[in-house]
Amino acid sequence: MAIPTTINAAGREVPLEVNGKPVIPFKGVGKHKPFGNKYGPPIPSCSDFPDDGNKVVPTLEEALLRCGIRDGMTISTHHHLRDGDLISNRIFELASVMGVKDLVWFPSASFPCNDPVIRYLEDGTINRIEGSMNGPLGRFVSEGKMKGTAVLRSHGGRVQAIQDGDVKIDIAVLAAPSADAFGNARGTGGKSACGVLGYAKADSMYADKVIVVTDNLVDLPCFPAEIEGNYVDYVVVVDRIGIPEKIVSGTTQITKSPDRLLIAELTASFLEKSGILKDGVTMQAGAGGTSLAIAVFVHGILKSKGWKSKFGFGGSTKYMVEMLEQGQMGYILDAQAFDLDAVLSVSRNPNHIPYPVFNAYNYHSKGNLTTMMDIMILGATEVDLNFNGNVVTHSDGYLLHGIGGWQNCLHARNVILPLPLFRDRIPVIVDEVTTLCGPGELIDVIITERGIAINPRRTDLIESVRNSGLPLRTIKELKDEAERICGRPAKPVFDDKIVAAIKWVDGTVIDVVRKLKQ
């Protein structure tokens, strides 16, 4: 039986239910008002926990059994160990051996190291992934091979879903670089330090059962505790939770591509000439090569003007740490540390403050950090003539990326997308994005190596750079130029089957990804 669909406020056809549960179609930015109350997990009692506070059990298997793992449960993990994660796959390996079926994996993100879970999607251990799917996992989904429908949420949308009870986590398995026997845990210390553990905060607070897995058991109190032991049921000590060199890069790398450097320079120039970059500015950029180059250029401008950024929100890198240490940034508020310099800085600099996405990105909260950010540097796989953005699929229709914090960050004051005009001879600017992840009304500026397009809604920004000498273009001009060079790419052909739902920050469905026609 076909699932009923409707056309949402963004003009996209979306289903009225996903995985058998009703969903709300996207109603427009800021239009959906939540109702009801936050989820409350079951009330525990101290009488069921050891008096000496020692919650250590011998193995992850035993912890899962004690948590009552069974068919259909939702298991959550965080991605702070990134491509060095040795725990997530192990959960499903154990579950598969136990014969548990139809689990939902609810990671805060997945990485190439998680590709082996395809095995457990195939053998029925996992019904579906609700989270980011990159590379082979994304292809698996796009080809219609996953039993359930994927649900993609932003980092903040994930917190919203947990808090509001849209997703009820049965067991959270939280790897921790340092933990005590009571379950207090943090991201610093030990051989698998990842800096911060903020993605795990909502999981620890709202999951029915919480397992902390560490390779560095320390004496109580493991402080400052990003995961509070009061929420933890079991602690498992293993040899290694991760592969250090894959948890953090030694150093994040600035782009060496001349085109990308040009984009970075143009971006810095735009920030300066438009007046967005100013003393006291708040800003956020990613850890990609172009973003890093922009950070370096911005650092130079701040220095030369004697300005100081009030704070930066991380994903932190060496380049943000340099701004902090050299006095051009007041604080780093940090949801994840990308490189070794950042990890070290978190543990030694009191102005480098763990700041969970729970507090920065959750739209169903009494305010967010993102709306306070002056400058937000983001990427995209595609942008269209209406400035709509796509970050999950490529123009060939394959689901290849997660949303990350992208949707949340769109709420900043000035959202700037430095993008190459084309990648592998595929234009980035299209008539209409393959998958709508962010409405164009929230995207302000597209900066390419061949010109800058400002969203016509931002007349203030257009005015600010009118006589600046910057290469201003319309987005249509940029698109036409790319197509003159590369030609117009073929559109992917989709089957009817919905393989993934894309949630907006408020939990509504903004778009779907359909199965690719083989």
Place this chain on the structure above:
Amino acid sequence: MAIPTTINAAGREVPLEVNGKPVIPFKGVGKHKPFGNKYGPPIPSCSDFPDDGNKVVPTLEEALLRCGIRDGMTISTHHHLRDGDLISNRIFELASVMGVKDLVWFPSASFPCNDPVIRYLEDGTINRIEGSMNGPLGRFVSEGKMKGTAVLRSHGGRVQAIQDGDVKIDIAVLAAPSADAFGNARGTGGKSACGVLGYAKADSMYADKVIVVTDNLVDLPCFPAEIEGNYVDYVVVVDRIGIPEKIVSGTTQITKSPDRLLIAELTASFLEKSGILKDGVTMQAGAGGTSLAIAVFVHGILKSKGWKSKFGFGGSTKYMVEMLEQGQMGYILDAQAFDLDAVLSVSRNPNHIPYPVFNAYNYHSKGNLTTMMDIMILGATEVDLNFNGNVVTHSDGYLLHGIGGWQNCLHARNVILPLPLFRDRIPVIVDEVTTLCGPGELIDVIITERGIAINPRRTDLIESVRNSGLPLRTIKELKDEAERICGRPAKPVFDDKIVAAIKWVDGTVIDVVRKLKQ
């Protein structure tokens, strides 16, 4: 119509409903298993909060109006400003002027400075207080003058009640020595520093509406934030939230009474000779004069033996700070700072860690700090022959104190009550406590100036000091001696009317206080 009553597991007659809501009679220590789920407050949306994160409104009155203050609401406050609190009374003064009636005041504790709220109990603004009632407020209740029935909970029981939805806070008004415009707040900094704000954690997380009131508005981020801005609706800036010299004592004072010093010395001697005091010990003592003297004696023993306490749980004082700074204590985990030395220490010593009662005392949690404490030094107004303890009423039947953390602390490994044999010629050891606050099975040792009584259940402790030369007595012997000196005190005579319900740590009713016959 009379409220139905029953005899609970402690043999006390308790009602089956309080203030029109059903309650569960005490079932025995660790016997009541909670059911159901934690409370979830209404889901907010960022779209209802200012993009710039500025939640400042001009006055407390406006904040209360915006929170929709109305008849019958529950208003919570914390007591970190202790006897210097300038905010709590102001709330009810404003409510009275607005004509709001039948409010429930739900403070984490009250102080003499709060006596003026009697006016608002009398004029109908406040229906009842659910919290500690000292001095005149307690007399007001004992004389049957409060409209509703008081409910007394331990600090941990208060967290339990909030978390489990037994008490739904409509508006939390949280005074903060430092706060930013987004509502992030902490207990350090400014002119009204109180050190930590841990009592307010549950209120901020679970109240429907949260108002932060500060006299020290700082730039975002106000970190480390003990109250997270994400839970805050409004911020109010006032001239003064408190009277500094009444918020913290300059220095807490060691007893000068020879009898109390003798008790302290005996206690330290008992701790040493019984072997409870050892390298790595965990301990907690209060800020009373005898407790402070015990802390000084214990410090001396640790020093002379070259031992170190793993951590102490505060209420912190100068004497704990000295142990920390001189190397005889690893950490202070701190729920409240009692004196200036403690306040300073929290802001400068990374091993002096704010540790909310939320994490230390809540019995409906996945474990508590209290069961990990080796030594717990507590007081009592009365102890009876079965080692039952009373902390809320005096032998004359008047309700004169709150429970504080006392019930929670009874869960420690060794609970020791250093007590004078009599106060103002009223014996402290009685046949049966006037009000049962803590079952005797949890109270291990009574230490008086005329001898030490060990609970017969603790055969291990009795064995440990058998040949120590310590003045061991039975509790009956101590009682008889006191009565030989002071005579047997008259029993108070009570009316039938229940004026206060005493909750156990799990939310069940362990006893009641009745109106005194006039």
